[in-house]
């Protein structure tokens with residue numbers, strides 16, 4: 116029955132009118148302005164996107180972090196995966212911020228309201244095996260430079276995302292888990308007490324290299340690789356600089 120309903124929802128979704136991002140290209144705009152423009156709470160001044168009645172203006176102010184960490188990739192040809200897109204506001208901002216990126220968007224609901232030649236939306240619940248098989252059969256050979264988990268912020272879901280998608284992260288890629296400490300503050304989000312490490316403890320263990328399963332050793336290796344990669348780039352840039360100066 117659930118599958119029939121989903122089939123029906125997918126059918127309706129395909130016919131739903133969407134906002135075409137390819138007709139309005141916003142060049143060289145700071146990420147926070149884009150976040151606010153499209154209305155994701157990653158911005159600083161956004162009307163609560165999850166409530167129809169609220170006029171409350173707020174925002175997490177994540178653009179600073181994203182620009183610092185991701186500026187390096189801005190004009191590169193790359194694939195981005197966003198897990199948990201709601202209506203697609205942050206994906207729309209990323210389409211504009213990364214002019215050469217293809218954004219893969221997954222969400223368990225059908226609220227996505229944008230379209231672009233550079234957006235691939237897939238309705239997918241990461242806890243549904245059929246959905247995840249569909250994701251794999253469509254995208255298993257895609258490597259992502261950036262993966263952002265902004266889905267439920269439930270600990271088991273964050274771990275699930277890491278385990279499912281980390282293998283598709285490029286060797287010099289970045290895996291972002293938004294609000295990774297939410298299960299520390301909200302007990303209801305820590306649904307696997309004692310069975311899984313909190314992300315914070317996981318990061319501490321990665322630093323201390325203790326109690327890690329193979330997938331998390333992969334994280335360590337990729338992080339080291341990333342640092343070396345950046346260092347090499349930095350040295351090259353310095354060399355160029357020296358040549359210019361001499």
Ligand SMILES: C[S@@+](CC[C@H](N)C(=O)[O-])C[C@H]1O[C@@H](n2cnc3c(N)ncnc32)[C@H](O)[C@@H]1O
Nearest residue numbers: 155199200201204205222223240241265266267
């Ligand atoms: C915080 S909202 C995403 C906001 C969006 N990234 C933005 O910045 O505008 C969280 C989204 O995660 C989705 N989500 C929650 N659990 C999920 C799951 N198990 N699989 C896929 N999506 C999920 C919800 O449907 C919701 O749309």
